[in-house]
Structure formats: C-alpha cells, structure tokens
Amino acid sequence: MTSKSKGLCRGAVVAALLTGWTLSAVLPPAAAAAPEGQPAETRRVAVVIDDFGNHMKGTEQMLKLPIPLTAAVMPFLPSTKADAEAAHAAGRDVIVHLPMEPVRGKPSWLGPKAILTSLSDEEIRARVEAAIAEVPHAIGMNNHMGSKATADERVMRIVLQVCKERGLFFLDSRTSHKTVVPKVAQELGVPLLQNDVFLDDVYTHQHVSRQIGVLKGMVAKREKTVVIGHVGPPGLITSGALLAAAPTLQAQARFVRLSELLPPAGGQAAPTPAPK
Ligand SMILES: [Zn+2]
Numbered sequence: 001m002t003s004k005s006k007g008l009c010r011g012a013v014v015a016a017l018l019t020g021w022t023l024s025a026v027l028p029p030a031a032a033a034a035p036e037g038q039p040a041e042t043r044r045v046a047v048v049i050d051d052f053g054n055h056m057k058g059t060e061q062m063l064k065l066p067i068p069l070t071a072a073v074m075p076f077l078p079s080t081k082a083d084a085e086a087a088h089a090a091g092r093d094v095i096v097h098l099p100m101e102p103v104r105g106k107p108s109w110l111g112p113k114a115i116l117t118s119l120s121d122e123e124i125r126a127r128v129e130a131a132i133a134e135v136p137h138a139i140g141m142n143n144h145m146g147s148k149a150t151a152d153e154r155v156m157r158i159v160l161q162v163c164k165e166r167g168l169f170f171l172d173s174r175t176s177h178k179t180v181v182p183k184v185a186q187e188l189g190v191p192l193l194q195n196d197v198f199l200d201d202v203y204t205h206q207h208v209s210r211q212i213g214v215l216k217g218m219v220a221k222r223e224k225t226v227v228i229g230h231v232g233p234p235g236l237i238t239s240g241a242l243l244a245a246a247p248t249l250q251a252q253a254r255f256v257r258l259s260e261l262l263p264p265a266g267g268q269a270a271p272t273p274a275p276k
Contacts, residue, residue: 044223044255053084059083066246072097105145124155139167169259200230212242
C-alpha cells in the first residue's frame with residue numbers, strides 16, 4: 001500500500017469517527033434488567049474496543065488493560081492482521097469490525113470495501129466473506145458506522161447469513177434506532193448481542209468520565225452490559241479512563257469477553273444463568 005493510500009485509509013477512519021455518528025451516547029435499554037441488590041458476581045460487563053487495524057492511537061494501551069476485552073478489527077487496513085494477531089496473543093476475543101454505510105457522510109470515509117446499500121447481493125456477500133478472511137481469529141462481527149446499512153433488510157440478511165455460515169455471532173453497535181439486525185438475526189438464528197453504551201463519542205476527558213459514570217449506573221442494575229470504546233482519536237483518554245475505573249467496576253460486576261455473554265447455543269436471548 002502506498003503512503004498516500006495509507007494516509008487516506010487513516011483519514012477515512014478518523015473522518016468516520018469524527019463525522020459519521022448520529023446516535024445518542026446512551027442507547028435505549030436492550031438487555032434484560034437484573035434486580036437491584038443482585039450479588040456483583042452475577043452481573044457481567046463486556047468491553048469492546050472498535051477500530052483496530054490502522055495503527056490507531058491507544059492500540060497498545062488497550063491491549064494491555066488488565067481486564068478481559070474484545071478487539072473489533074477493521075479489515076483491509078495496514079495493521080489489520082498484526083492487530084488481530086496481537087489481540088489474540090493477548091487472550092482477547094477478536095471480531096471483524098465491518099465498515100458499513102452511514103446515513104450521513106460520504107461512503108468513502110469508511111475505507112476500503114465497505115458494505116454499501118447500492119451494492120448487489122453478490123458483491124455484499126463477496127465483501128463480507130473477504131472481510132472475515134482478512135481478520136485472523138475472528139469469532140464474531142460488529143458494524144463500523146452503518147446507520148444506513150443496518151436499517152436495510154436486504155443488506156443485513158446477506159451479512160447475517162454469511163455470519164451464520166461461518167459460525168460468527170453479531171454485535172449490533174446500534175448506530176441506528178431503525179436497525180433491523182434483531183429481527184433478521186432472530187429469523188436466521190444468528191447469535192446476537194447489542195451495544196448498550198458508547199464511552200467516547202466525544203473525545204474529551206469530561207465526556208468519557210461522564211460515560212464511565214453512566215456505565216457504572218447501568219452495571220449496577222443489569223445482568224449484562226456491553227460497552228464500546230475506541231482506539232484512534234479518543235484511544236488514550238478511553239484506555240486511561242478504563243484503567244482508572246476498573247477497580248470500582250470490578251467491585252460491581254465481572255468483566256468478561258463478549259463471547260461469554262452469548263445466549264445458550266440454539267436459543268434466543270434467554271435469561272442469563274448465574275455464573276459458578
Ligand atoms: Zn468503528
């Protein structure tokens with residue numbers, strides 16, 4: 001890859017992070033609430049870090065955090081394979097962070113081979129299969145941006161069908177309130193998880209710290225919580241905030257890898273059994 005195109009990829013991902021989001025930072029409740037006062041051991045929180053794959057800021061710091069986490073790695077970028085290998089070697093779950101078309105913004109911000117609603121069925125399938133092949137050790141997938149694509153049933157049916165064929169679960173990042181992912185995943189029988197809160201949609205210490213507070217409030221009341229942060233522009237802020245908050249959060253809940261929150265095989269989202 002030339003230095004020019006490398007710069008373009010990096011710029012594309014950063015631009016996507018800066019401009020592509022239309023979501024609110026706190027998403028509507030998706031997971032079953034757990035009774036208040038439940039012992040901490042029965043509450044679980046999975047931290048997912050998006051946007052690995054492009055030598056992003058905070059990559060090393062995130063992978064060194066002393067808590068279980070899941071690395072979402074973008075395909076077709078300069079450090080895609082290296083980051084996936086490093087995450088796997090560090091005992092992290094690895095998932096494909098699939099670039100998908102947003103409602104606002106230029107598709108070119110997504111980087112190479114993004115899933116666009118203008119593509120044919122065949123091209124969508126080919127791109128999803130290629131993305132999975134690009135990210136070693138991937139056991140699941142989530143969407144990068146995607147507020148338009150995740151609301152498109154034709155597109156999601158193909159994406160989720162490929163996930164099913166490859167044995168991957170899907171984490172809906174929930175960048176759209178019109179997401180069709182829950183409906184289609186249920187129809188196809190693809191194991192599904194949903195994001196509950198973004199930590200760093202604004203890149204300031206104050207905002208990330210406020211979102212950590214929101215996370216603590218959620219974790220105290222829920223059986224399982226999924227939280228998404230990012231390497232890249234907020235990478236150092238977010239990794240620092242997670243490191244600082246880990247002891248308090250660990251008193252409230254158990255950090256787990258994303259795969260530990262999956263519903264039992266063959267079942268839909270059933271009440272989570274208490275861990276041993
Ligand atoms: Zn992303």
